Amino acid sequence: MTIKLKVNGKNVELEASPTRTLLDILREELGLTGTKEGCRKGECGACTVLMNGKAVLSCLVLAVQADGSEVITVEGLEKDRIGKALQDAYVDAGAVQCGYCIPGFLMSSRALLAETPDPTLGEIKEGLSGNICRCTGYTKIFDAVKLAAKRLAT
Amino acid sequence: MREIKTYSPRSLEKALDILTEQAAGVKVIAGGTDLVVQVLERKKDPRSLLDISRLEELSYIREDGDRIRIGALTTQREVEKSPLVTAHAPLLCEGIRLVGSPQLRNSCTLGGNIINASPVADSVPPLMALDAELTLRSVYNERRVPLRGFFNGPGDCGIEPYELLVEISFAKLGPGHVSFYERLGQRKFLSISKVGVAFKAAREGAGLSDVAVSLGAVAPTVILAPRTAAFLEGKEYSAAVAGEAALIAEEESRAITDIRSTSSYRDRMAGALLLRGLARVMESN
Numbered sequence: 411m412t413i414k415l416k417v418n419g420k421n422v423e424l425e426a427s428p429t430r431t432l433l434d435i436l437r438e439e440l441g442l443t444g445t446k447e448g449c450r451k452g453e454c455g456a457c458t459v460l461m462n463g464k465a466v467l468s469c470l471v472l473a474v475q476a477d478g479s480e481v482i483t484v485e486g487l488e489k490d491r492i493g494k495a496l497q498d499a500y501v502d503a504g505a506v507q508c509g510y511c512i513p514g515f516l517m518s519s520r521a522l523l524a525e526t527p528d529p530t531l532g533e534i535k536e537g538l539s540g541n542i543c544r545c546t547g548y549t550k551i552f553d554a555v556k557l558a559a560k561r562l563a564t
Numbered sequence: 565m566r567e568i569k570t571y572s573p574r575s576l577e578k579a580l581d582i583l584t585e586q587a588a589g590v591k592v593i594a595g596g597t598d599l600v601v602q603v604l605e606r607k608k609d610p611r612s613l614l615d616i617s618r619l620e621e622l623s624y625i626r627e628d629g630d631r632i633r634i635g636a637l638t639t640q641r642e643v644e645k646s647p648l649v650t651a652h653a654p655l656l657c658e659g660i661r662l663v664g665s666p667q668l669r670n671s672c673t674l675g676g677n678i679i680n681a682s683p684v685a686d687s688v689p690p691l692m693a694l695d696a697e698l699t700l701r702s703v704y705n706e707r708r709v710p711l712r713g714f715f716n717g718p719g720d721c722g723i724e725p726y727e728l729l730v731e732i733s734f735a736k737l738g739p740g741h742v743s744f745y746e747r748l749g750q751r752k753f754l755s756i757s758k759v760g761v762a763f764k765a766a767r768e769g770a771g772l773s774d775v776a777v778s779l780g781a782v783a784p785t786v787i788l789a790p791r792t793a794a795f796l797e798g799k800e801y802s803a804a805v806a807g808e809a810a811l812i813a814e815e816e817s818r819a820i821t822d823i824r825s826t827s828s829y830r831d832r833m834a835g836a837l838l839l840r841g842l843a844r845v846m847e848s849n
Binding site: 465471 | 753
């Protein structure tokens with residue numbers, strides 16, 4: 411079937427089997443390999459993208475269910491005020507170790523700050539509870555979100 | 565993978581028509597957070613998929629007199645964040661907050677969590693304690709059934725293949741009610757429950773009435789704990805009364821041993837979670 415999407419502000423139209431996932435389409439059809447495949451069963455958060463403004467797991471969204479929606483991936487964040495602040499803060503706070511989980515963390519952080527501009531540590535932890543970092547560097551990731559929130563508010 | 569025919573109707577009427585025509589072999593997909601994994605791993609191999617996620621008419625949270633009505637396709641995240649549900653059924657928000665992760669709850673729906681008929685679904689014990697009612701629609705009829713008694717076993721509930729769940733409703737808890745959902749998982753988030761306990765009661769001072777207790781993950785379906793509830797009915801809360809109630813809940817728990825926990829630990833924890841929750845809501849003010 412023909413799938414229409416708006417990805418990072420660009421309209422795309424492509425042929426896809428309805429049971430391919432949004433993750434497959436982003437990575438394999440559109441070459442947006444910033445979005446990572448981790449567990450492929452909704453447990454790690456590495457594939458998190460924004461779909462119609464909401465953070466979702468792209469490995470669990472079928473192409474047919476994504477049809478017609480607006481998607482933002484990690485590649486689209488630098489054009490976004492909150493996204494750019496988060497990217498800079500992740501770098502400045504040293505939040506990145508191996509980096510595999512980071513695109514997913516950035517997207518969850520973006521969703522969190524859009525809803526809660528000045529989150530408490532508890533709110534940050536809950537907001538990022540769907541993302542797993544196996545380097546276990548959570549503290550600096552929390553610091554990065556706090557730093558981004560501070561910069562966005564001043 | 566074999567091509568699976570997919571239907572994405574935009575109206576409930578059309579969806580019911582397709583469901584009736586296709587009958588055998590069609591699998592209904594809502595948020596898809598369980599089904600997509602099962603289909604991709606070939607644990608389920610449907611001939612066709614009926615994607616109902618576009619039926620916006622089934623996404624709502626409404627106040628209707630003394631009841632709250634929730635459309636079956638309302639996402640778990642919307643229910644969890646709803647001021648109406650927070651005010652009138654806080655135990656449901658407590659349960660939903662433990663389902664998967666925020667990203668997952670942006671996709672998965674309240675109706676899907678019910679029809680999936682998993683004994684570990686965290687939104688179901690609160691709904692059972694609330695004595696929720698389900699509205700099932702088909703091209704032939706619309707019927708309302710209580711959630712209590714709706715489940716037959718894991719993955720098996722009382723919906724006909726030609727029916728869709730359209731609404732979940734329950735009576736609001738009043739200002740005099742207390743309620744909680746306590747659960748135990750391997751981690752705080754992103755974990756599947758080993759045991760879950762939902763409780764609601766009307767409270768006057770220390771006195772309890774209109775008590776309901778429901779247990780998750782300790783039987784083939786989410787179950788009520790009627791003897792625990794009957795014991796607490798009309799009693800004054802005290803640590804000793806709670807302790808006795810916990811022992812009864814342990815007896816009513818019928819847990820098995822599996823990869824997530826052992827039966828004896830789960831049974832004991834059913835009591836412990838009841839104690840913990842009662843202390844939280846009864847000793848707080």
